[in-house]
Amino acid sequence: MTAVTLYAWAVPAYYEGSAVDHTWVTTYDNRLVAYPAIPEVVAAGQNYWYCWGDFHAKGETPSIPDGFLASGAAELSYASCLCQPDADSRSDAAARGTIFFYGIDGVCHQLANQVLWPTGQSGAPPATVHKARGYWLSNAIFGTYGKQHAAWANRQTTCAGSSGSNVMSTEGTHQDVDDFEAHVRTTLKGRETEDKIRSLIERRRTFVAAVEQLKYDSPDVSAPTAADLNRLYSIFFHEAERIVGGENFKLVFGVSAQVEMNIVDPAIYESALRQRGKR
Template structure:
């Protein structure tokens, strides 16, 4: 049966100076039933999306004991076409959605959002992992669905069939917008809010142009290190803190500005760049 409920989860991302949670998606509620390993998930007829991470039997963060983020009804065939479940993103390119290059196209938040896109049907907005720590930090850098905008648009069309999901019906597609500015407008108040928003959005656009240059190199060519990426992203976030001020920065991003604000997990990134980035 193709009708399922998708559940999104989080755990802290334990790497140096991390400001994010790791997120993933399942077809089961780990608050009710815990599967110790992927084999147990498969035996039960359930599914697990790695989202550029490893297997976690359950979620849990300092602010959420179970790590639950969101859930929604979905078409399993559609979700599985958007991103292949039950296999490590490092092993199978189909398990990357259109986050082909971890740390450059996006991170786990963007890939989890791509999977959860399948929960938006009949004009309803899809679920996201917006409750995870560091979500708005990664959205500011990569957007909600990653940097590969054309590939993502194509993937959604490719995975939608006349007899399948209604996720592409008018109304739902409008949800596929970069909602960072909307978040700023809802969060920032006061006489200088509009000026701060305009300044930050302009700075973000200029930053994204620079980030576009961090494209996957030809096979065997040089790629930026995780440290270089994190330094570039931290630099942008420091600029955002200068524009917003520490209090408004915390309101927007849920974190106080820090010397280093890393969103790319070095171990995941280093694994990913050792493999061909097939599209």
């Protein structure tokens, strides 16, 4: 077994002025060594998880100059079993974790969280990319680890066994963590918003359940465009603003409801569709 430190990073997402960050994970601190491309990473004996995105030598966002989000000690074989490093998620199915269908099962935030799962040790929760801009937008739609709940639970069990890892307890391994409700309650506590919190949580539950009934995975169903998905997901965001109010919305989601809240990258999504034979 090989112990490593996993580092999570961010850069602004796909369009100029985006309020959402792309996230990825490495075994090296790119503030100290910034490899220019994946061959140099591999040659140095390091690892890079693309997390449904491009290669980035360094992180940088408007709110975090160096793009550093989180880090934690982990067992490399466990993380590598959960999601294949040094491989582009668009072309290698093993590099997708259980975010099998980008934009439907989750986005980069959920896949980065899956890679970071082995950082949970001694009862402490795993590191996540919750500091990334737009994180709570994607979390509201896809949860912390994506929508493939059964597959994710099975992947945890399989990888914990095959890696010989004792990082996660048996109970922790099977937890289907969804920290959105706790985040909302913590963020809005003391703001006389209990009724609004309940309404938001219930609306989110029904919206997510309705979205999960859309069988985009079926070969008999035409896949939506990225624009279709972003419009669909924005319905919930605008409903959330009406429920809790503009100021509270910004506190919960980290962005104003007046900005473009597109969480699905069209280029990545189109690549995913081509891989699935949908384009």
